Amino acid sequence: MDKEKLKDALDYFENTLKSCDLCARDCKIDRYKKKGVCGQSEKAKITNAVLHFGEEPPLVGDGGAGAVFFSGCGMRCLYCQNFGFSQLNVGKTLEDEELAEIFLKLQKSGAKTLDLVTPEPHLRSIVHALMIASEKGFKLPIVFNTSSYVHPETLKHLEGIVDVYLADIRYTDNEMGKRYSLVNDYWDVTKRSLREMYRQVGSFREERMRGLIVRHLILPNGIGGTEEAMRFVAEELSISVPVSLMSQYFPVYKALKIEEISRKVNYEEYTEALEILKRYNLNGWYQPLFEKMKGVYAKSIER
Template sequence: MEGTVEKLYSFISPCRLCPRECLSKRSEGELGFCRVTDEPMVSSFGPHFGEEPVLVGYGGSGTIFFTGCNLGCVFCQNYQISHLMEGEYISLSDLADIMLHLQERGCHNINLVTPTHQVPQIFAAVDEARGKGLKLPIVYNCGGYESLEVLRELEGLVQIYMPDFKTLSREFAAKYLKAPDYPEVVKEALLEMHRQVGDLEVNEFGIAKKGLIVRHLVMPNWAEDSKAVLKWIAENLGRNTYTNVMDQYYPYYKACDYPEICRRITPEEFEEVYSFAKRLGLRLAV
């Protein structure tokens, strides 16, 4: 993996790790959109039992929450971490030890939450942890706003991709994500992820081993966009794509600066979208 890690570090300063290509000199302490240097910055870690059942199993998903984000979602539920930058810089060896600790705790995977802007640091630590006995699959839990060039470098290093597929609307993406090109970017990213790992595979206990999991959060007043997202998944990734249609939207952070999304979704809105997903024949998370 050594050559791959070196290649990944070549993207970080000036930074081209994500589609923003902000060119910040992170190795010199210059902060770009994500506001993280070239060191690992972590908010928290531990076994997580609130993820999809195929990740949680009986031992939990070994989550590591990385500080900062390459998206600007106004409704982010983890805004303290992604926008308010709660967390601390740690060494690569400390990050590797966290992964080994989660394995020792009995977790089924290493779940990298918001890894996009810290990919070189993360996989340098994964390489060190593998050398010390890490055997768990790596879950790349991201917002879907990914550089195709960087993703290609991750082939063979990531066993489970779990992107959000937030929208196919440029209006939505510009207004709420601060990334107007998100729809075009996410489609290419998901196709590449699926090419690398295929449909989700589980072991005899129903725990994920390898493959793609797609999350979609249903938003108030955006049911038609949700249906367009699900239709794209069925037509381009296939109906066997493990898809989690989520109903837990809450107007966190700055969502109420936008009156149209300043409420929970209604049961009717969710049922409309979920029923559409069932009619498409998608493999839905339960």
């Protein structure tokens, strides 16, 4: 891991926290003095760190992804399955040295990757922890597991540090983002961020454990805009960018009281999404609606 890049990134993130705009909320809060809109101070806060076998197969391998679930989020998704720590801010605050030890412990436990889940509010701590851990032999590939609602400028300072961007396309209509995640410009921001991620690492290739993977969660009633999402990946990034087509939506939290998102995705909706993906000549992974109940996470999509 390049020490100079880590040092430059740490300097940038330490300074940014004085008027925070790491995510696209642009709250401009001095997080050394007050918690940001994400609910976080300058220190990392996590809810769990585990060997996780539910990510995309190449990121898991035999040992699992070393997933660190961070508290807080710049988005406010009404259906968030992780709302306890993303919005209710459950978790434990850590010193950077403690976070570094967690990274090292996951590596020692056999993790194939370090999977940083919703890392945006915690980048100062993460980079410092990586500096500390790398001095002690840490060398796992870094996965940036993100909603994509993050400033491209933030991402630029991660170039050479992040190996894999595991990035959502949640909606392709700003109005949908405003209605269901309470952010005004989700799709505008996400397009810019995905272009920056792709510029840095290109399409994901397992043999080099590097590149961009796009996740698309299928939402009921076409709310996610699958057609436009697949068009964007194919025409503005590359057909070689793998797509993970996710069928796992189920209504929790505030979604239970909103009619159009108060049910699971049905077979017809997911089959249509899969056909759209194939029509754009994309590949990746999908989650069979029924087979996943038997323990199957994903199957490869063949072009």
